[in-house]
Amino acid sequence: MKPYRILIVGGGVGGTLLANLLVRRLRPEEAQVTLLSRDGEHVYQPGWLYVAVEDEEETELSRPEKELLRQEVFFLHDEAERFDLDRRQVWTHSGERVPYDMLVIATGSRLDLDRIPGLREGAHHFYSAVGARNLQHALRAFRGGRIVIGIGGMPFKCPVAPLEFTFLLDDYLRRRNLRQQSEIVYTFPIGRCFPIESVAELAQRYLDERAIRTEFFFDIDGIDPERRRISSLVGELEYDLAVIIPPHRGAEAIIASQIGDEEGWIPTDRYTLQMEGVEQVWVIGDATNIPISKAGSTAHYQAHVVAERITAFVRDQEPEAHYDGHVQCFLELGEGKATLLDFNYEMPPSPPRPSRFYHIAKKLFNRAYWYLIPPGRI
Amino acid sequence: MYTIKQEVDARGMACPGPLMELVRMAKKAQPGDVIAVISSDPGSIKDIPAWAEKVGHRLLEVIELDNRARKFVIEIQARKPL
Numbered sequence: 483m484k485p486y487r488i489l490i491v492g493g494g495v496g497g498t499l500l501a502n503l504l505v506r507r508l509r510p511e512e513a514q515v516t517l518l519s520r521d522g523e524h525v526y527q528p529g530w531l532y533v534a535v536e537d538e539e540e541t542e543l544s545r546p547e548k549e550l551l552r553q554e555v556f557f558l559h560d561e562a563e564r565f566d567l568d569r570r571q572v573w574t575h576s577g578e579r580v581p582y583d584m585l586v587i588a589t590g591s592r593l594d595l596d597r598i599p600g601l602r603e604g605a606h607h608f609y610s611a612v613g614a615r616n617l618q619h620a621l622r623a624f625r626g627g628r629i630v631i632g633i634g635g636m637p638f639k640c641p642v643a644p645l646e647f648t649f650l651l652d653d654y655l656r657r658r659n660l661r662q663q664s665e666i667v668y669t670f671p672i673g674r675c676f677p678i679e680s681v682a683e684l685a686q687r688y689l690d691e692r693a694i695r696t697e698f699f700f701d702i703d704g705i706d707p708e709r710r711r712i713s714s715l716v717g718e719l720e721y722d723l724a725v726i727i728p729p730h731r732g733a734e735a736i737i738a739s740q741i742g743d744e745e746g747w748i749p750t751d752r753y754t755l756q757m758e759g760v761e762q763v764w765v766i767g768d769a770t771n772i773p774i775s776k777a778g779s780t781a782h783y784q785a786h787v788v789a790e791r792i793t794a795f796v797r798d799q800e801p802e803a804h805y806d807g808h809v810q811c812f813l814e815l816g817e818g819k820a821t822l823l824d825f826n827y828e829m830p831p832s833p834p835r836p837s838r839f840y841h842i843a844k845k846l847f848n849r850a851y852w853y854l855i856p857p858g859r860i
Numbered sequence: 861m862y863t864i865k866q867e868v869d870a871r872g873m874a875c876p877g878p879l880m881e882l883v884r885m886a887k888k889a890q891p892g893d894v895i896a897v898i899s900s901d902p903g904s905i906k907d908i909p910a911w912a913e914k915v916g917h918r919l920l921e922v923i924e925l926d927n928r929a930r931k932f933v934i935e936i937q938a939r940k941p942l
């Protein structure tokens with residue numbers, strides 16, 4: 483028997499971990515694992531949250547992808563341009579055809595800055611390396627005024643990040659003695675500050691304590707950079723600095739190959755993570771259409787499930803692993819405190835009392851990521 | 861009668877949750893479109909009608925499904941002038 487050709491597209495949290503798990507589990511005679519990824523650098527996106535609002539940079543933001551992969555993984559540094567699922571092959575940007583027996587799509591999400599008029603020119607964000615750096619400069623030049631935080635579209639990855647940013651911004655302005663001259667306005671598209679009620683109640687107490695103003699049902703549909711106004715269904719807000727989470731979309735190749743919905747998310751079974759209706763194709767991380775938090779922890783837990791299912795397939799066994807909807811996210815609340823959201827399809831989160839412990843745990847995790855997650859130690 | 865143009869099954873999805881899925885669908889929809897979300901979150905009973913009322917969409921019906929899940933059917937309305 484020839485070894486199975488397993489192709490993973492996307493070397494982010496999910497794809498990198500999965501590649502390493504597979505070569506650890508499967509012998510070379512059983513499978514050859516290729517990781518096709520556009521970026522030679524692996525980025526630790528949660529680190530962007532801290533770039534703008536911390537004075538020192540402690541978090542290591544990227545490492546060469548190749549250093550994170552076990553040597554048995556064949557790394558193909560190229561971009562997937564077209565998925566041909568019927569013929570089981572992927573065409574790359576440089577014109578290469580990559581055939582496979584099993585495919586895993588882990589291409590994450592991308593920002594679509596042109597979806598909201600005025601967003602590109604009128605607002606900042608911390609959802610890319612460049613965006614975070616620009617926001618850092620804008621905040622360093624900020625001397626007081628109104629900062630508005632808002633959501634430019636759904637879905638967006640790491641749903642807690644806007645709240646975390648708001649609290650860390652409050653700390654930052656206090657440290658710089660600018661808080662009194664500044665108003666922070668946190669907006670959210672529904673009637674509270676976070677979708678989950680228990681978490682919203684907790685976070686609202688902290689927002690009130692810090693005198694952070696809130697505007698709800700604020701579903702942003704336009705920004706006027708000249709007049710410095712953000713418009714929503716329920717009204718307008720003036721700003722001196724706007725921090726707006728850009729709308730997200732799936733990879734362009736998914737849209738071009740017509741294998742996802744119009745926004746580029748791939749229909750995926752929420753338990754088996756198999757692409758709906760297509761055998762031997764799985765989807766993990768932000769790329770799925772599962773209406774669950776797009777988060778690194780989601781991609782992490784899903785990679786473990788798919789590694790087990792692929793191993794079972796290769797060995798002609800019945801796959802037993804199922805994704806149970808597990809997501810785990812820290813929530814920074816400022817002043818050195820944080821809490822933890824841990825939930826799955828059956829169990830909503832009940833966050834523990836905020837403490838220094840969770841803040842320190844998050845900070846440690848930011849450093850330990852490189853050691854823990856890509857190699858599959860946890 | 862109506863025809864549902866887009867529907868999301870958000871059962872068991874604590875975060876971002878059924879209401880955020882409605883916000884997402886509503887943003888792309890045209891006036892007159894009918895969208896639906898299935899939720900198993902008891903909080904949706906008050907959250908979803910409150911949202912529809914506030915942003916000016918019409919809750920057409922709430923259908924009780926098994927296992928304490930409900931389907932909320934919403935008709936998108938034209939945007940009110942501010």
Ligand SMILES: Cc1cc2nc3c(=O)[nH]c(=O)nc-3n(C[C@H](O)[C@H](O)[C@H](O)COP(=O)(O)OP(=O)(O)OC[C@H]3O[C@@H](n4cnc5c(N)ncnc54)[C@H](O)[C@@H]3O)c2cc1C
Nearest residue numbers: 492493494495496520527528562590640767768777778779
């Ligand atoms: C500011 C911020 C804070 C965050 N904080 C947290 C947090 O605290 N906790 C948490 O769990 N998550 C957090 N996240 C979310 C987390 O980073 C993402 O959800 C996670 O990276 C998704 O993993 P993924 O493997 O699906 O995609 P990604 O990690 O985004 O990787 C996708 C990979 O695919 C590659 N790719 C894309 N298109 C192609 C193509 N056509 N061909 C080849 N390769 C391609 C990319 O180059 C990239 O390497 C945060 C995100 C941001 C922006």
